[in-house]
Amino acid sequence: MKELILLRHAKSSWEYSVEDRNRSLTEKGVHRIKAIAHASASHFEGVDVVFSSPANRAFHTASILMHELNLPFEKLIISETLYTFEVSQLVQFVRSLPTTYAKVVCVGHNPAYTAAVSAFSSESLPHLPTAAWVSFQFDQNDWKNIQHGKVNYGLPKELLQ
Numbered sequence: 065m066k067e068l069i070l071l072r073h074a075k076s077s078w079e080y081s082v083e084d085r086n087r088s089l090t091e092k093g094v095h096r097i098k099a100i101a102h103a104s105a106s107h108f109e110g111v112d113v114v115f116s117s118p119a120n121r122a123f124h125t126a127s128i129l130m131h132e133l134n135l136p137f138e139k140l141i142i143s144e145t146l147y148t149f150e151v152s153q154l155v156q157f158v159r160s161l162p163t164t165y166a167k168v169v170c171v172g173h174n175p176a177y178t179a180a181v182s183a184f185s186s187e188s189l190p191h192l193p194t195a196a197w198v199s200f201q202f203d204q205n206d207w208k209n210i211q212h213g214k215v216n217y218g219l220p221k222e223l224l225q
Contacts, residue, residue, distance in 0.1 A: 066202045066210055067167045068158060068184065069107065070177045071129065071218075074195040076121035085119040085147060096195040097125050101132035104218055107199060108169065113139050115157075116171040117146035125195065126171040146172040151179035158184075161207040185213045193219070 075093030089097075101108075114135065116126035123142065130137060145157045154176045161168060174192060181189040184200045192198060200213030 065166070066204060066207060067199060068202070068210075068213070069111075069167075069169045069197055069199040070154075070180055070192075071125065071169060071171045071197040072174060072177045072192050072194055073117070073119070073122040073125040073171060074128070076194075087119070087121050089121055089124050093121075093125075093194060094128065097128045098132050100195050100197070100218065101129045104197065105133055107197075107216070107218070108133055108135070111135060111139065111167050111169050112165045113141060114169040114171065115141050115143045115146055117148075117173060118142050118144055119147050119173070122146070122171045122173065126169075129169075129171070146170060149173055149176050151176045151183050154180055155183050159208045159210065163206050165207075181215065184210065185215045187215050 074097040075090045076087040077090045078087065108129070114126055114130060116122050126140060130140060143157070145153060148154060154172065158170070178189050178192040181187055181198055189198070197218035199216045202210040202213045204210050
């Protein structure tokens, strides 16, 4: 059995004229990821690894989550592959994970994370907001074979519209 948690980065700022990957979190985004971390702490227990996009907003979201939940930072891996907005690249990344990982968190970007709900399950989702997460439990024991995951949303589904 495998479990995947996709966490969309917290609210970022468009205030400064910087490249997309260098955008920082807003104060509201920082407060929200802290609140989400505490409200969802039990869902992140037993995580084997946390992968993050190298984008500033994703890396800081992952760092805040890990700090708030006292997860060891040795579990954090930055992956250039997760700096994507394409669901096909996200799916390929997840399906190439080593079988030694049972519970994986990926921190990254929309629209890939919203579209991943349909790619990994029989459900669909109109929009995954910033700092929200969705998890999938798969019956398969190898990441390359995952399909038809059981979905759990980090917020009530009506708030994910």
